[in-house]
Amino acid sequence: MKALSRGAFGALALGLALSAGAGPQTDGAAELATARQLMTAAKADAVGLTFVEDLTTEIGPRLAGSPAEQRARDWAVAELKGLGFANVRVDAFQIPYWSRTHERLSVLGPSSQPMVITALGGSRATPDGGLEAEVVRFTSLADLGAAADSDVAGRIVFIDEPMFRMQDGSGYGMAVAKRSACHKMAAAKGAAACLIRSVGTQHHRMPHTGVMDRRGADGVSQPLGALPAAALSPPDADQLARLLARGPVRVNLDIGVESAEAAPSGNVIAEIEGGAHKDEIVLLGCHLDSWDLGTGAIDDGAGCGIIVGAAKLIDALPGKPDRTIRVVLYGSEELGVFGGDAYARQHTEELSKHVLAAESDFGAGRIWRFQTKFGEGALGHAKTLHTLLAPLGVGPGDNRSGGGPDIGVLARSGVPVVSAGQDGTDYFNYHHTPDDTFDKIDPEEFRQNIAVYAAFAYMAADAGWDFRAPAPATE
Amino acid sequence: MKALSRGAFGALALGLALSAGAGPQTDGAAELATARQLMTAAKADAVGLTFVEDLTTEIGPRLAGSPAEQRARDWAVAELKGLGFANVRVDAFQIPYWSRTHERLSVLGPSSQPMVITALGGSRATPDGGLEAEVVRFTSLADLGAAADSDVAGRIVFIDEPMFRMQDGSGYGMAVAKRSACHKMAAAKGAAACLIRSVGTQHHRMPHTGVMDRRGADGVSQPLGALPAAALSPPDADQLARLLARGPVRVNLDIGVESAEAAPSGNVIAEIEGGAHKDEIVLLGCHLDSWDLGTGAIDDGAGCGIIVGAAKLIDALPGKPDRTIRVVLYGSEELGVFGGDAYARQHTEELSKHVLAAESDFGAGRIWRFQTKFGEGALGHAKTLHTLLAPLGVGPGDNRSGGGPDIGVLARSGVPVVSAGQDGTDYFNYHHTPDDTFDKIDPEEFRQNIAVYAAFAYMAADAGWDFRAPAPATE
Numbered sequence: 001m002k003a004l005s006r007g008a009f010g011a012l013a014l015g016l017a018l019s020a021g022a023g024p025q026t027d028g029a030a031e032l033a034t035a036r037q038l039m040t041a042a043k044a045d046a047v048g049l050t051f052v053e054d055l056t057t058e059i060g061p062r063l064a065g066s067p068a069e070q071r072a073r074d075w076a077v078a079e080l081k082g083l084g085f086a087n088v089r090v091d092a093f094q095i096p097y098w099s100r101t102h103e104r105l106s107v108l109g110p111s112s113q114p115m116v117i118t119a120l121g122g123s124r125a126t127p128d129g130g131l132e133a134e135v136v137r138f139t140s141l142a143d144l145g146a147a148a149d150s151d152v153a154g155r156i157v158f159i160d161e162p163m164f165r166m167q168d169g170s171g172y173g174m175a176v177a178k179r180s181a182c183h184k185m186a187a188a189k190g191a192a193a194c195l196i197r198s199v200g201t202q203h204h205r206m207p208h209t210g211v212m213d214r215r216g217a218d219g220v221s222q223p224l225g226a227l228p229a230a231a232l233s234p235p236d237a238d239q240l241a242r243l244l245a246r247g248p249v250r251v252n253l254d255i256g257v258e259s260a261e262a263a264p265s266g267n268v269i270a271e272i273e274g275g276a277h278k279d280e281i282v283l284l285g286c287h288l289d290s291w292d293l294g295t296g297a298i299d300d301g302a303g304c305g306i307i308v309g310a311a312k313l314i315d316a317l318p319g320k321p322d323r324t325i326r327v328v329l330y331g332s333e334e335l336g337v338f339g340g341d342a343y344a345r346q347h348t349e350e351l352s353k354h355v356l357a358a359e360s361d362f363g364a365g366r367i368w369r370f371q372t373k374f375g376e377g378a379l380g381h382a383k384t385l386h387t388l389l390a391p392l393g394v395g396p397g398d399n400r401s402g403g404g405p406d407i408g409v410l411a412r413s414g415v416p417v418v419s420a421g422q423d424g425t426d427y428f429n430y431h432h433t434p435d436d437t438f439d440k441i442d443p444e445e446f447r448q449n450i451a452v453y454a455a456f457a458y459m460a461a462d463a464g465w466d467f468r469a470p471a472p473a474t475e
Numbered sequence: 476m477k478a479l480s481r482g483a484f485g486a487l488a489l490g491l492a493l494s495a496g497a498g499p500q501t502d503g504a505a506e507l508a509t510a511r512q513l514m515t516a517a518k519a520d521a522v523g524l525t526f527v528e529d530l531t532t533e534i535g536p537r538l539a540g541s542p543a544e545q546r547a548r549d550w551a552v553a554e555l556k557g558l559g560f561a562n563v564r565v566d567a568f569q570i571p572y573w574s575r576t577h578e579r580l581s582v583l584g585p586s587s588q589p590m591v592i593t594a595l596g597g598s599r600a601t602p603d604g605g606l607e608a609e610v611v612r613f614t615s616l617a618d619l620g621a622a623a624d625s626d627v628a629g630r631i632v633f634i635d636e637p638m639f640r641m642q643d644g645s646g647y648g649m650a651v652a653k654r655s656a657c658h659k660m661a662a663a664k665g666a667a668a669c670l671i672r673s674v675g676t677q678h679h680r681m682p683h684t685g686v687m688d689r690r691g692a693d694g695v696s697q698p699l700g701a702l703p704a705a706a707l708s709p710p711d712a713d714q715l716a717r718l719l720a721r722g723p724v725r726v727n728l729d730i731g732v733e734s735a736e737a738a739p740s741g742n743v744i745a746e747i748e749g750g751a752h753k754d755e756i757v758l759l760g761c762h763l764d765s766w767d768l769g770t771g772a773i774d775d776g777a778g779c780g781i782i783v784g785a786a787k788l789i790d791a792l793p794g795k796p797d798r799t800i801r802v803v804l805y806g807s808e809e810l811g812v813f814g815g816d817a818y819a820r821q822h823t824e825e826l827s828k829h830v831l832a833a834e835s836d837f838g839a840g841r842i843w844r845f846q847t848k849f850g851e852g853a854l855g856h857a858k859t860l861h862t863l864l865a866p867l868g869v870g871p872g873d874n875r876s877g878g879g880p881d882i883g884v885l886a887r888s889g890v891p892v893v894s895a896g897q898d899g900t901d902y903f904n905y906h907h908t909p910d911d912t913f914d915k916i917d918p919e920e921f922r923q924n925i926a927v928y929a930a931f932a933y934m935a936a937d938a939g940w941d942f943r944a945p946a947p948a949t950e
């Protein structure tokens with residue numbers, strides 16, 4: 001409860017009490033004034049940016065299930081306690097573990113030369129000393145699917161498909177299919193291994209890693225996929241294509257990995273405990289783990305810095321909001337969204353009390369639109385939030401938000417979600433590469449994100465709105 | 476001699492004969508018309524660009540003294556013969572050999588994390604398993620020089636000095652001093668190894684390699700420098716600086732190298748044999764070797780493509796120019812300008828017959844100015860060339876050209892030189908990194924280079940000009 005909204009709050013608290021947790025459809029005028037104060041305060045954020053800087057500097061890469069991820073959890077718990085958050089804890093879970101030990105691709109003929117690759121998450125190891133085979137190129141996963149087994153068997157498949165650069169990141173979904181599925185499709189045709197052109201939009205000697213779909217028929221992820229598999233940097237993919245245009249190309253692919261059925265991971269949770277309705281939860285998520293190649297600054301240290309920075313601004317207000325704001329730093333997102341699944345499993349009974357969830361996992365670019373997934377009766381609140389955020393340069397979005405990777409499971413279970421859509425034009429220049437480092441974060445854009453998160457999270461936590469509200473009966 | 480200039484040529488030939496190789500100071504009007512035709516023809520160049528594409532694709536990296544450099548020589552000889560050049564041959568020489576086998580830097584504390592480095596040319600190997608020491612940071616080579624031995628002894632020196640981005644590349648000379656000299660200065664103070672912030676202008680996880688000054692007091696290069704030494708990528712240098720700002724940092728530096736007192740290298744030479752004055756030489760140079768990290772596209776496949784493309788345009792004219800155009804693809808530039816030195820040694824008696832030399836070794840960016848180093852009496856020819864090249868967007872330059880790395884020795888011995896100055900604003904984003912690949916060449920800018928080289932080389936070879944001409948006696 002804020003000094004500014006104290007007058008409004010009395011009425012709201014009453015209304016909420018009467019409607020058993022589904023707040024009255026107020027205009028939240030008093031909260032809006034406070035939200036605007038938060039937006040201004042965000043311009044001077046130091047907490048959020050320092051959080052990313054310290055995490056990426058002091059911990060660095062933090063692969064899911066690794067000792068580094070454990071160090072990141074310990075670090076985050078200490079930081080969040082130090083920042084004064086309540087109920088700081090770790091929800092532990094286990095994941096199937098995978099990590100690389102080495103990865104090399106050498107063209108043997110027509111001329112000997114090394115190529116820059118990175119193993120995909122779940123890649124099998126090659127035999128000691130590597131496997132030698134001829135490369136067969138396809139320009140899409142569909143083309144591989146259409147190929148005769150005899151054209152593929154015993155060879156190393158190379159799927160040479162580019163990614164489209166799109167502001168909302170939607171080029172990723174199209175391009176990632178080959179990363180997810182090549183190993184299974186190629187294995188079924190008798191291939192020796194899979195290579196893909198990196199799923200990314202830059203043109204540096206920087207391959208993009210990422211996980212393969214390692215789920216069996218039972219839907220359960222195994223540590224290893226079906227084949228050794230790696231991504232080539234874009235210039236290397238070009239080079240391999242040029243060499244193949246000149247004639248047959250033999251290569252040696254040498255990948256080493258470590259894997260285990262189970263390794264420790266966990267979600268780090270911290271809260272601003274609410275007032276009268278503290279059992280009602282506004283969830284802000286990010287993921288704490290990162291790929292091993294970079295230091296996980298834009299993916300997803302930035303997301304964690306944004307939600308921690310936003311929550312801290314709210315926490316610094318003179319009073320608590322009515323509902324609880326729960327910050328969740330998910331573990332092991334990169335290897336298969338394990339943190340999100342574990343959270344939904346571990347908090348099943350509480351899910352109906354999640355009034356809203358949002359996740360920041362798309363870098364630190366400026367937010368350009370605000371999507372929702374609300375009940376039809378709550379679209380007026382979406383409109384109010386659009387108006388609130390417009391001065392930050394945020395345009396309105398549709399009501400078809402899917403949430404995000406880790407909160408997708410909440411959205412599918414009916415929890416209302418919002419997506420503060422970041423400009424992803426450049427995101428896939430860095431995503432899952434060694435280049436995902438702190439210098440890639442623009443502080444001003446980062447702080448605009450904090451402003452957006454602080455504003456909508458505060459509104460959701462204090463204005464008593466019910467985002468599940470069904471369409472009013474017509475007639 | 477060209478059909479277009481046949482009329483002029485008679486007079487020129489006579490003039491040259493009378494002046495013993497120092498041609499009459501004509502305006503070269505007939506040649507200028509042909510030069511303009513060459514400039515137009517360059518827009519459709521296929522030879523030059525294909526030369527770079529094929530070299531970087533079919534050979535790839537070609538480290539000085541390595542089997543790959545030998546393959547590049549064999550390939551270049553076959554290509555140049557195939558293109559119809561005369562007197563294609565290799566001038567062999569030997570170099571002190573160095574190559575990397577592995578390079579790793581791991582931060583041990585406060586938190587374990589890997590860093591992206593590349594060994595510098597001439598780096599010594601560390602002991603097996605690496606050497607462990609604390610890092611001491613300096614912001615310049617001068618600061619290291621001023622440090623007490625006790626602050627340096629037993630530690631790993633880190634020189635964290637950025638490079639300035641400058642169109643003419645002059646930021647390089649300032650920044651490269653630490654790469655050349657750190658090992659000797661740090662060794663004298665008892666340091667265990669040297670690290671430097673990459674000499675480059677980009678901000679990717681891409682370290683820039685390059686050679687250290689390995690010359691002894693006798694001026695002769697040895698295979699190995701005084702210490703293990705490596706460059707950190709810019710984000711890694713930032714990270715190390717941030718860690719050091721938080722407290723002491725221990726690292727493990729693990730570098731493996733191979734070296735030898737002598738390895739085979741060579742300069743590949745091809746000519747367009749001149750007419751009446753075929754003993755007079757217009758030399759166009761580039762270097763054929765490259766660093767091992769990239770495929771040597773901008774450094775210096777592009778330079779070779781430019782001079783080969785330009786020479787081929789001249790060779791395709793209906794008649795030969797009066798003087799010989801000699802194309803020299805120098806070997807082993809990167810490890811110590813060994814090809815340039817070998818050429819000067821092997822062609823000492825011919826140097827007075829070198830009427831002009833030029834070298835393309837600064838990428839494929841648009842040429843923006845044209846510098847000369849002519850005798851004072853030949854400055855009118857510089858002016859004529861400036862006027863000729865202006866329509867290509869080339870501005871005039873001063874008369875203080877130093878030539879270039881491999882022809883510097885010729886310039887110092889009095890051979891007139893020109894520098895067709897390329898825009899180097901982005902050159903040091905790629906130079907000596909894995910990112911030096913074919914896709915970084917802009918074909919249109921590359922062809923502008925060919926136009927410039929074809930035009931001035933033709934003028935130098937056919938207009939009978941004497942670029943050594945001293946200032947006319949005044950009174």
